[in-house]
Amino acid sequence: MYAVIKTGGKQYRVAADQKVQIEKLVGNPGDQVEFTDVLMVSNGGTVDIGAPFVAGATVVAEIASQDRGPHLIIFKKRRRKHYRRRNGHRQDLTSVTIREILLGGAKPSKKAAAPKAAEAAPAPATLMGSAALAEGVSADDISLIGGIGPKLLKGLNGMGITTLAQIAAWTEADVERVETELKQPGRVAREEWIEQAGELLAGKPPRAKTDKARA
Numbered sequence: 360m361y362a363v364i365k366t367g368g369k370q371y372r373v374a375a376d377q378k379v380q381i382e383k384l385v386g387n388p389g390d391q392v393e394f395t396d397v398l399m400v401s402n403g404g405t406v407d408i409g410a411p412f413v414a415g416a417t418v419v420a421e422i423a424s425q426d427r428g429p430h431l432i433i434f435k436k437r438r439r440k441h442y443r444r445r446n447g448h449r450q451d452l453t454s455v456t457i458r459e460i461l462l463g464g465a466k467p468s469k470k471a472a473a474p475k476a477a478e479a480a481p482a483p484a485t486l487m488g489s490a491a492l493a494e495g496v497s498a499d500d501i502s503l504i505g506g507i508g509p510k511l512l513k514g515l516n517g518m519g520i521t522t523l524a525q526i527a528a529w530t531e532a533d534v535e536r537v538e539t540e541l542k543q544p545g546r547v548a549r550e551e552w553i554e555q556a557g558e559l560l561a562g563k564p565p566r567a568k569t570d571k572a573r574a
Contacts, residue, residue: 360374360375360402360403361374361401362397362399362401363397363399364396364418365394365396365397366384366396369381373418375457375458375460376456376457377456378454379420379455379457380454382452382453383451386422387422388422388423389422391419391420392420392421392455393417394420395412397413397418398411400413407462415463415464416460417460417461417465418459419458420455420457421455422453422455424453425454425519427450427518428450428452431448434446451517500523501521501522501523501556503523503565504523504550504552504555504556504565505565507552520537523559524556526556527553527560534547
């Protein structure tokens with residue numbers, strides 16, 4: 360059994376347990392997503408073709424990771440015009456694992472919905488101390504680390520880095536990869552991102568807030 364879905368302006372043929380890389384979707388790894396723009400479903404010897412979509416058909420998937428495509432070079436030149444332009448581009452992508460192909464308006468099974476429930480299960484108190492909660496610190500608010508502004512926050516989120524626990528567990532290879540992606544060599548160690556993440560997880564207030572109080 361397989362289906363053809365439409366997302367991000369493109370069409371994909373998908374089957375259960377298949378991993379597909381599609382245009383970027385908003386969400387974290389483990390989140391469940393549903394595709395209702397189903398163009399065709401093949402079930403054994405029966406083929407249903409939509410007009411344009413198959414009524415009551417839904418494809419349920421789980422976000423596996425947030426990725427980026429290969430680095431592309433865009434070079435433009437006009438002869439005898441002294442015009443040259445060189446730019447780079449990396450497309451934001453999302454890898455999803457197909458869980459179910461549903462027909463007739465059926466709802467996702469409990470098994471397919473389990474990852475989403477598991478994602479929402481941990482409370483902030485399991486990752487952070489009561490002192491941090493009193494300060495209004497969230498386990499997912501990595502912008503509390505000194506040196507991570509809006510631009511770097513967007514870049515980190517695009518790489519799938521959304522929690523303090525992820526940063527606190529970085530290895531040297533992780534640091535090198537992140538600094539390369541963000542084009543910020545040496546910044547992680549210079550501003551002690553890993554140490555700051557550990558302090559926030561331990562319940563200490565953000566360094567920026569502490570420095571402001573001292574001043």
